Amino acid sequence: MNISLVAPGLSSADMLLTLVGELFEYEVLPQKREQTTQAVHQILNNPELGQVWFIEIDDNGNKMIAGHIILSYSFSLEYGGRIALIDQFYLRPEWRQQGIGTDLMPQIEAHCAEAGVHALTLEVNIGNKGARSFYEKHDFIPRRQFCMMTKTIKPTKLPLNIAS
Secondary structure (H helix, E strand, O other), X not given: OEEEEEOOOHHHHHHHHHHHHHHHHHOOOOOOHHHHHHHHHHHHHOHHHEEEEEEEEEEOOEEEEEEEEEEEEEEEOOOOEEEEEEEEEEEOHHHXXXXXXXXXXXXXXXXXXXXXXXXXXXXXXXXXXXXXXXXXXXXXXXXXXXXXXXXXXXXXXXXXXXXX
């Protein structure tokens, strides 16, 4: 079994939206389909915002999409520059607990290093002990003194290209 990260094109947006929908359902997150669709197209059209990959499994020539990863870029004075956030790391249930994540973490980290990223961060449901243990085994350190907080902002208009 060969595990690869494959960047989807715009023609794969529907498949990506299906996977994102599965993740939202699994995590019991509210999803606004139009908002999610716009965000998927925005990140696919603007690589400076981040990277999207399908997790492709090649089992003796039979290729299957097992999930997806969405990485977004930001900036941090604390870490001295560009950082990346694993916004979504989703494996379909039938592919979990098979070492796929362990095989992918070095690939993700190598991509980050090549992209000039100083730190890689992520958010884990506090009750998901399996995911927390997995990430801690891969040298992610919980920031117990911090509480991530979010406030939704409604943009006055959606920029075509945030970086310009």
